Amino acid sequence: MTRIAGVLVYWAVSAVAPALAQDTTVSNLNRERMVGVVAAGGLAITGSLIALDRAWFEQYEQVPFQTFNDGDEWYQMDKAGHVWSAYTLG
DSSP, rough: OHHHHHHHHHHHHHHHHHHHTTTOOOOOOOOHHHHEEEEEEHHHHHHHHHHHHHHTTTTTTOOOOOOOOOHHHHHHHHHHHHHHHHHOOO
């Protein structure tokens, strides 16, 4: 039992030790590179969403956003699904 406790203590200390050893006085963040990477990522995501929208939905008629009250059909099961999804993803 003491061997297991020793291993757990060693594991906990070794997991925290790198965080304690970091020097926070020096910042080597390259802001120009960060702006470029964020901009490129945003453009890639936006471009891929536009391309997929055109590829998947171009042949369908575009209509305004619509809502539908399905409370009488599904007996609030969608709320249980939302709770389960939030629990599993959280």
